[in-house]
Amino acid sequence: MDEKQSYKPIEAGNVKPKPKSTIKKFGYLATAAIAAYFLVSRNNLIPTKFTTQDEAKSIILDTLETNLAGEWSKKYTSEPHLAGTNYGFVEWTREKFEEYGFKASIDTYDIYVSYPKDHDLNLLKKSTEEIVYKAPLKEDEIDEDETSKGDDLIPTFLAYAANGNVTGEYVYANYGRKQDFEKLKELGVDVKGKIAIVRYGGIFRGLKVKFAQDNGAIGILIYSDPGDDHGITEANGYKQYPHGPARQESAVQRGSVQFLGGVGSAPGDPTTPGYPSKPGAVRQDPHVSIGRIPALPISYREVKPILEKLNGQGIRVHDKDWTGELEGFDYSTGPSDKYTLNLYNDQVYNISTLYNVYGEIEGEKKDEVIIIGNHRDAWIKGGAGDPNSGSATLLEIARALGALKASGYKFKRSIVLQSYDGEEYGLLGSTEQGEYFAETYKRKVVAYLNLDSSTTGKYLHLSASPVLNHILRAAAKELEYPEEGVGSLYDHFVKERGDKITNLGSGSDYTVFLEHLGIPSADLGFGQGKGDPIYHYHSNYDSYYWISQFADKDFVYHNLAAKYLSLIIFKLSEHEIIDFKLKDYSKDLLTYYKQVIDLVPEDWYEDKEISEETFQKYLSHDFEEEQYIHDSTDGYYTAASYYPFPELLKPRQCQHNKVVTMLDTKHHFNLTLKHLVKKTHRDLKRLANITDSFDDKSSVLQLKFDDKDSLSFWQKIKLHFQIKHHNKLIQYFERNFLYHKGLFERPWFKHIIFASGRFTGYEGQTFPGLREAVEDGDYERFVEWLGIVSKTIKRISIKLSI
Structure with missing residues (x-):
């Protein structure tokens, strides 16, 4: 039957019926348009009625004008709560999370x-x-x-x-x-x-x-x-x-x-x-x-x-x-x-059951999660400073964010609060859950913020992955420091700490997130400074009496810690473009690299040629006996993209307009350590330039989003996908520094930039693979790790440039 004869006439008017194929196409387009509408609407590209961000921040800070930190401190210090004991505190913490609007759960491990x-x-x-x-x-x-x-x-x-x-x-x-x-x-x-x-x-x-x-x-x-x-x-x-x-x-x-x-x-x-x-x-x-x-x-x-x-x-x-x-x-x-x-x-x-408690507010972007963690176990009945100043602060954060949720505010990203068991024994609760949820966390978590002893003095300390430095400083500028004449919390930090945000090592629950999973992390709190009372660390005298009479009368700094962290969380959650500064990271990489290269013995720089065996270690076996295809039609070089010395690659013509590039193993032995060290330095400088441009693009995309009302419908759809792609590059930036084999003799530690010192435990090391090779006097391992670092930096540069 003829296609046109199968249609019934439209009863109203003289409009001719459209062919079935056209109607199908129209239906598909309509469906796509509706889907796109809901997509961009869900991601706030189409304006809806909601609380403004300024109003939201006011709700958070106004809620915290009522300071309940002392009440939570008194509760947590009233009974012993050694790891794996006091299930009453487990249930009470879960109930508080639920009371403040979080979906709460208990996760157990046999340790x-x-x-x-x-x-x-x-x-x-x-x-x-x-x-x-x-x-x-x-x-x-x-x-x-x-x-x-x-x-x-x-x-x-x-x-x-x-x-x-x-x-x-x-x-x-x-x-x-x-x-x-x-x-x-x-x-x-x-x-x-x-x-x-x-x-x-x-x-x-x-x-x-x-x-x-x-x-x-x-x-x-x-x-x-x-x-x-x-x-x-x-x-x-x-x-x-x-x-x-x-x-x-x-x-x-x-x-x-x-x-x-x-x-x-x-x-x-x-x-x-x-x-x-x-x-x-x-x-x-x-x-x-x-x-x-x-x-x-x-x-x-x-x-x-x-x-x-x-x-x-x-x-x-x-x-x-x-x-x-x-x-x-x-x-x-x-x-x-x-x-x-x-x-x-x-x-x-023995094998004892340990209990982690989680609370979640689900955001619109379910695959972008911010975790805030604190451990609950203590060595003594008190533990007012460690960990319960952090525990009290965590409940205050829950109360503030819960008040915002109760106002009808829709969070952009998911917020998860975690109360760990067994940190004191060896980061037990956080490490085990990090290993259990490893793939989920690597896929979804944007950042981890750690509270341990949030208040044992009145001097702010900050340690963080460099991508978070910008937001830590920005939030500090919005709060007043309690002492008269000081100015903002940031002014205090500059005066007392010289604006120095230190590297992370280990000794608290951020370790698994940063050094095993590659998740940007920060650790913060108010600690001892000049003239502050001695902190009775892990002693019976880390008590409610000590903290309320000596360390923080009226719990002023507990309250400031809660306000500060709440603002950081809000900024991380609500900025459409994840508010990391990659340039801060790449700039610090250059500093870290200079520090480790300054440790290299002078006799390693003698003009001796690098052996073939050592050079293959430099390549880390990823390029051995492999062929790299160059398509002469579009100029794309796989080999030149990843191989550290493209000038050593010899092209060979073959069929179908392709060129096979082979490693010339006869002409690279004039390379010395100086060549490799300078090569890595060039790679780091190139990354610095690329991240500078990348951050500029972040700003442009954020401005477009802020001005989304002026965009056409299809421009909004395009912007949605641009932002989604850009945010994934930001979210996974730190993951790029993971090395699957881990550090030498410490395979659990996967991060090639940050690790705890193997001879210090707490103190962090930068470029640990390089640094440890120098400490051990292992020339060949140092060359191998130069290759790992250089290739990693080059791979990241390519990803950010596409």
């Missing part, structure tokens, strides 16, 4: 942990083995401080310290750093078979245990030395807590002695390295990440009678770095020829 059972420490007279001093191994109860009293106090202990009962001579080993034990060896002081006594500071406590064990020690004591209290001591006229700001002499710093970021180790459950501790997980030997020798923490009052017996024994190191301010001790190394120590540690090791 290998230890709990205190018994301990003892005795100073013995060597000749008779009689006990001349027994350390109490407990802190004083203080009448003014209710948290320091009662029968529910957690004993002084170091989690993951091995069980054991050892007796031997003992030596003073300063901070217990790698170089400190090397110094003792150089001086002829043998640590093997002895108990090491070290002071807190310098490096993570777990690495003190590792280095003591590596040098043959049979046990270790760790104490807090008044010399590390920045002059706030009794010797300088300050009274002890609770009568003044100086450290209470019986205070003991508990903590974990997991190796964290040391060689061969990783954070998280030590029995499931690199994969989550869910039921049925295969368990491995944990001793790659935890020690085999017993360890105890001790106060400076308790260690004094022990260290005094070393006076004049062994060698006295005439170096300020080796000398603290413990009264009555001359800081001789020992050992003593008259006294020994007996150290006993007994803990219960």
Whole structure:
């Protein structure tokens, strides 16, 4: 049948019926137009009635004019909440999230942990083995401080310290750093078979245990030395807590002695390295990440009678770095020829369930998520500073954002609050969930913001991935600093910190996000500065009384932290173009690169040619025996795009107007290390130029979005897809710095720019692959890592240029 005869006439008017094919096309176009309409409408490209961003910010800040941080602090410090305990706090946190409009859930992990059972420490007279001093191994109860009293106090202990009962001579080993034990060896002081006594500071406590064990020690004591209290001591006229700001002499710093970021180790459950501790997980030997020798923490009052017996024994190191301010001790190394120590540690090791609590406000862009995290577990009943100043701040943020949601505001990006368990033991809750949700997080998360001790003083500290520096500064400019005459929070930061936002290392929950998953992260809070009271870190005196009477009266800085973080979250969520500055990152890369290159030994720069084997390591095997096609019709070079030295590629004509480019292995051996170092520097400078242009494009797209009302319908559709593509490049920018093999001997750490120091734990390192090769004197590995860095930088440059 003829197509036209199949149509019925239109009853109204004389309009002729359209052919079926035309109607189909019209239907498709109409459907596409409707879909496009809802698409751009959902993404705010078509104006709808909603609260303006200025009004939204006002709702957040007005809500926080009522300050409830002290109430939350009192709640969280009222009961012990060691990792894997106090399910009541788990439920209460979930209920608070729900109360403020978040969709809440509890996520569990079965993790290998230890709990205190018994301990003892005795100073013995060597000749008779009689006990001349027994350390109490407990802190004083203080009448003014209710948290320091009662029968529910957690004993002084170091989690993951091995069980054991050892007796031997003992030596003073300063901070217990790698170089400190090397110094003792150089001086002829043998640590093997002895108990090491070290002071807190310098490096993570777990690495003190590792280095003591590596040098043959049979046990270790760790104490807090008044010399590390920045002059706030009794010797300088300050009274002890609770009568003044100086450290209470019986205070003991508990903590974990997991190796964290040391060689061969990783954070998280030590029995499931690199994969989550869910039921049925295969368990491995944990001793790659935890020690085999017993360890105890001790106060400076308790260690004094022990260290005094070393006076004049062994060698006295005439170096300020080796000398603290413990009264009555001359800081001789020992050992003593008259006294020994007996150290006993007994803990219960088991697989315990740990509980993370999550709260979510779903945004319009469900594949763009901002996570704000804080851990909930504490070593003591209190933990007012660590972690509960952060926990109180997190609830205040929930309350402020919940008020905004209740007003009818629609968030652009999803906001997720996370309360972790087990951070203190080794970043357990955050690491395990990061490993469990790894692919989802890498696909969806825009940024991670970390709260640990959000308030233990009044000086703002900021550490972050450089892409976040701009937004951290911008939000600080919008808030007033509480002290009269200072100006904005940013003015305070410039005055006290020189506007310096530091690099991230480890020691808190951002580690898995940045260094394993490549998610831009920031860690922030108000800490100690000049004149601030000593913070009783991990001690019974980190209490509600201490924080409310000494650190933050009226919880003013808790409140400021909540306002500051809420503004950062809002800016990250609501800016249409993800508000990162890639140029800040590339600029810092040049600085980091210069710092590491300055460490390279001069003799590495001698004009010796690089061997073929070393050059292949530089290529990291990605280009070995491969062919690269050049299409002469469009000038596209795969080889020139990625190969570091295109001039060494020889073209060979073949069929179908193609050119096969082969590696000329006979003419590259005139390359020296200087060539490779300069090549990487050129790549970094090119990336700086490209990111500068990229940031300009971000600004242009944001301006177009802000002026969207002037655009035609189809221009809005085009802009939608331009923004979507551009935002994905921004969102995944940090992921590009992940190297699938990870760092040398630390494969869990995937980031080639940022990692915790393998000999420090807390302190961050930049370009760790290069830096560690220099530290180890490994020339070939340094060349290999130059290739990894250069190729990564070049690949990113190409992506941002397309």
